[in-house]
Amino acid sequence: MHALIFSNTLAMTADAPRPTPLPGEAVIRILMAGICNTDIEITKGYMGFTGILGHEFVGIVEIVNDADTGLTGKRVVGDINCGCTRPSCTYCTQGLGRHCPERTTLGIDRRDGCFAEYITLPVANLIEVPETIPNEFATLTEPLAAAFEILEQVRIVSADEVLIVGDGKLGLLISHALSTTGASVSHVGKHPDKLAISAQLGNQTMLLPDMAAKKYDFVIEATGNASGFGFSLAHTKPRGTLILKSTLAAHEPIDLTPVVVDEITVVGSRCGLFRPALDYLQTGVDLSPIIDSIYPFESALQAFDRAKTRGALKVLLDFA
Amino acid sequence: MHALIFSNTLAMTADAPRPTPLPGEAVIRILMAGICNTDIEITKGYMGFTGILGHEFVGIVEIVNDADTGLTGKRVVGDINCGCTRPSCTYCTQGLGRHCPERTTLGIDRRDGCFAEYITLPVANLIEVPETIPNEFATLTEPLAAAFEILEQVRIVSADEVLIVGDGKLGLLISHALSTTGASVSHVGKHPDKLAISAQLGNQTMLLPDMAAKKYDFVIEATGNASGFGFSLAHTKPRGTLILKSTLAAHEPIDLTPVVVDEITVVGSRCGLFRPALDYLQTGVDLSPIIDSIYPFESALQAFDRAKTRGALKVLLDFA
Numbered sequence: 185m186h187a188l189i190f191s192n193t194l195a196m197t198a199d200a201p202r203p204t205p206l207p208g209e210a211v212i213r214i215l216m217a218g219i220c221n222t223d224i225e226i227t228k229g230y231m232g233f234t235g236i237l238g239h240e241f242v243g244i245v246e247i248v249n250d251a252d253t254g255l256t257g258k259r260v261v262g263d264i265n266c267g268c269t270r271p272s273c274t275y276c277t278q279g280l281g282r283h284c285p286e287r288t289t290l291g292i293d294r295r296d297g298c299f300a301e302y303i304t305l306p307v308a309n310l311i312e313v314p315e316t317i318p319n320e321f322a323t324l325t326e327p328l329a330a331a332f333e334i335l336e337q338v339r340i341v342s343a344d345e346v347l348i349v350g351d352g353k354l355g356l357l358i359s360h361a362l363s364t365t366g367a368s369v370s371h372v373g374k375h376p377d378k379l380a381i382s383a384q385l386g387n388q389t390m391l392l393p394d395m396a397a398k399k400y401d402f403v404i405e406a407t408g409n410a411s412g413f414g415f416s417l418a419h420t421k422p423r424g425t426l427i428l429k430s431t432l433a434a435h436e437p438i439d440l441t442p443v444v445v446d447e448i449t450v451v452g453s454r455c456g457l458f459r460p461a462l463d464y465l466q467t468g469v470d471l472s473p474i475i476d477s478i479y480p481f482e483s484a485l486q487a488f489d490r491a492k493t494r495g496a497l498k499v500l501l502d503f504a
Numbered sequence: 505m506h507a508l509i510f511s512n513t514l515a516m517t518a519d520a521p522r523p524t525p526l527p528g529e530a531v532i533r534i535l536m537a538g539i540c541n542t543d544i545e546i547t548k549g550y551m552g553f554t555g556i557l558g559h560e561f562v563g564i565v566e567i568v569n570d571a572d573t574g575l576t577g578k579r580v581v582g583d584i585n586c587g588c589t590r591p592s593c594t595y596c597t598q599g600l601g602r603h604c605p606e607r608t609t610l611g612i613d614r615r616d617g618c619f620a621e622y623i624t625l626p627v628a629n630l631i632e633v634p635e636t637i638p639n640e641f642a643t644l645t646e647p648l649a650a651a652f653e654i655l656e657q658v659r660i661v662s663a664d665e666v667l668i669v670g671d672g673k674l675g676l677l678i679s680h681a682l683s684t685t686g687a688s689v690s691h692v693g694k695h696p697d698k699l700a701i702s703a704q705l706g707n708q709t710m711l712l713p714d715m716a717a718k719k720y721d722f723v724i725e726a727t728g729n730a731s732g733f734g735f736s737l738a739h740t741k742p743r744g745t746l747i748l749k750s751t752l753a754a755h756e757p758i759d760l761t762p763v764v765v766d767e768i769t770v771v772g773s774r775c776g777l778f779r780p781a782l783d784y785l786q787t788g789v790d791l792s793p794i795i796d797s798i799y800p801f802e803s804a805l806q807a808f809d810r811a812k813t814r815g816a817l818k819v820l821l822d823f824a
Binding site: 275280283285337413422423428429430431437438440441442443444445446447448449450451452453454 | 657743748750751762765769770772774
């Protein structure tokens with residue numbers, strides 16, 4: 185089958201073996217896939233992953249190697265983390281397979297990803313996509329779930345003042361997730377056109393140079409760069425909460441003294457449950473402003489170049 | 505009056521003016537005071553403070569500049585943070601004067617401290633010390649309150665596995681506070697003699713070189729040095745909580761990626777309420793193993809030198 189493989193360099197191949205499902209797994213034919221910044225980071229060495237890239241997808245279940253689950257032929261999205269599922273695993277038994285220490289992760293860690301005609305995933309990871317949700321938006325379920333993960337981790341109520349820092353893809357998806365809380369949401373970024381997407385959701389937006397010294401109950405750091413942490417910390421109230429989404433702050437000199445003195449809570453936040461994201465998509469919300477472009481899968485390398493362009497929003501691959 | 509003043513250098517003076525209470529304040533005659541690492545840090549430039557050092561004390565109320573509160577002549581300890589107390593302050597009105605942005609702090613920030621014969625503090629900051637608690641232990645109320653602050657911030661239950669990192673003064677006081685939770689408490693440090701104090705409380709202790717790769721639900725970083733954060737993070741379970749007590753991790757290169765990937769919650773923790781600490785002292789607990797030595801106040805400079813000695817536990821100043 186055709187696949188986009190990373191091993192030192194990124195290359196399209198026509199000769200990748202079609203995957204065979206283990207017991208409990210399904211084979212899914214990919215309809216559409218999305219390029220994430222994590223994919224770009226992997227091509228720079230992140231996670232030391234080699235293999236087929238990609239973890240954002242919507243597809244059709246072709247084969248189920250399990251008791252019939254009624255999923256065959258259905259359009260699905262799927263949780264990218266594959267836990268050990270053992271009864272002895274305290275994470276898998278609590279519905280936290282995404283933290284199982286033995287997990288593999290689609291296109292990120294010891295499991296081939298979805299920039300290919302076919303993938304396998306455990307049947308338990310799959311969720312049928314309601315008919316009303318188009319492929320373009322269904323492909324965004326995974327990053328949207330990461331945005332909704334914030335609401336699984338902390339309780340944000342209407343009295344809270346929230347600041348989103350960063351107006352990239354993730355920051356904009358977070359602006360969608362937070363618009364469901366009733367809280368007063370502010371959004372700071374560098375790009376008027378992107379902030380306009382957040383403003384349409386009712387959020388108050390401001391360009392970075394216009395940012396006042398105000399502090400917030402919750403600050404969500406989604407800049408994807410190292411300077412985001414210090415900026416976010418400076419805008420978090422004493423006893424407030426900073427949600428950290430970027431993994432790129434690594435190995436930078438960071439002053440944690442304000443965390444202690446102001447008793448700030450820093451909550452790391454990664455992948456989320458798919459159900460809240462699908463429920464939100466089913467309300468008929470329009471995510472097309474977050475989509476930069478759609479490339480045919482055979483042009484995946486050009487799509488990757490586009491995704492790497494500074495300021496590009498979500499780039500999708502169409503397998504039709 | 506006699507006082508230990510810091511201004512570029514640390515010096516005893518006999519000529520400090522005796523403080524005058526503002527409305528709502530009391531004058532307290534100091535009976536005993538404790539030297540904290542923060543005092544030592546201030547002499548290195550921390551907080552940019554100049555004036556009379558010291559914030560751990562027990563004393564007798566001499567004058568009350570307020571409606572009679574019945575406190576005159578009583579033995580008291582006192583919260584070191586003095587909030588603005590305005591009805592418009594969201595911190596002061598919630599009992600969080602210790603986070604009021606306009607607060608002064610005894611011997612730390614714009615308010616002369618307790619290494620002096622007399623101090624002033626707002627009457628509202630004072631709590632009478634039960635007769636059964638000796639001066640030596642009452643002086644430890646403030647750092648013990650900082651240890652109990654952890655239990656105000658996070659809910660630790662008997663099923664939790666907790667690791668305390670660091671066996672200095674604060675680590676040992678934390679081992680006392682956590683011994684009240686019923687949780688399984690482990691304590692790692694570098695000093696067998698200090699760990700023995702924690703072991704007597706029923707905590708499992710281990711020397712740093714013997715530390716296994718195990719991860720814990722809660723890890724409490726109380727090392728007072730920059731390497732403590734990374735070590736503590738490495739021993740925190742995915743979705744676990746790291747309580748950060750040290751302010752000395754400043755400006756170090758820190759990798760926050762595990763915080764995001766493992767969705768760890770980092771909780772900064774500083775000063776606490778005095779009541780839980782006094783309640784604990786009233787149970788008759790013996791804190792004498794945490795006391796290194798007691799110097800007469802006139803030997804405060806020697807006491808300071810002793811407190812600066814590597815590995816010294818709590819050094820007290822006796823004003824009798």
